[in-house]
Amino acid sequence: MMLLRLIIISCLFTGVLMHSCLVNAQGYAETVWKKGWVIKKNRDTLRGEIKYSLKNSSVQIKMDKIIKTYTPSGVVSFLFVDPVRRYRRQFFSIPYARKRGSSYKVPSFFELIYSGKPFTLLSRQISVVVRSNRRRGGYGWAEQDVFYLMDQKGRIKELRQTKRSVLKGLGGRERALKDFIKLNRVNVSTREGLVRIVDYYNSITNNNDKK
Structure with a gap:
């Protein structure tokens, strides 16, 4: 910790x-x-x-x-x-x-x-x-x-820098992540793309935890 x-x-x-x-x-x-x-x-x-x-x-x-x-x-x-x-x-x-x-x-x-x-x-x-x-x-x-x-x-x-690996690695909210990737044209094969996806996953997870 x-x-x-x-x-x-x-x-x-x-x-x-x-x-x-x-x-x-x-x-x-x-x-x-x-x-x-x-x-x-x-x-x-x-x-x-x-x-x-x-x-x-x-x-x-x-x-x-x-x-x-x-x-x-x-x-x-x-x-x-x-x-x-x-x-x-x-x-x-x-x-x-x-x-x-x-x-x-x-x-x-x-x-x-x-x-x-x-x-x-x-x-x-x-x-x-x-x-x-x-x-x-x-x-x-x-x-x-x-x-x-x-x-x-x-x-x-x-x-791995593929959509399938990213979705599996994060282990949840697959529909929301797919929509985010498609809407924002996120390239999962780049460092920038991975940062955006992980940051988005964390944000929606933390927001839901507060409800």
Whole structure:
């Protein structure tokens, strides 16, 4: 519950993040230093320049030419100003069972996309091979978002960017959601679209709970 409160407070500070992405993962996340800070498990806050590794699930912070590396087990969250996307991005360390059907959870970094009740939208970045016109051979590495829903109990489930997956993941108010998607021409395959749908679901759920 403490983590959920931190996420809500952070979202108010950071703002709703609503930009889709597909950028060079190796050349950006792991090699470019970005101004930010790391909040450790003991609540100490370290300020400096940050790099994070998608492959190794770690974050580095450089302070006065000294570089320290942290894994999700030693960090509550880290935040940096993204010079490419031009907004603040914040990642939280959240217990997560990486294998389907497993109850064994390990701390993992998730990016906060949208905070709400009953559902919060998260994402993790993975490196994928994509077709590229800039490189000989036509292929390169890129960073791609995988989205997740987290409920108020901290349970996390993957959310595929299809209407069927979104409706199933939210688990209710299907008619209202279908009408909202159709009326507003919401593209469920984009980050912006997912934020709008989850926000709408939360709003009608909370309004009905007040009645």
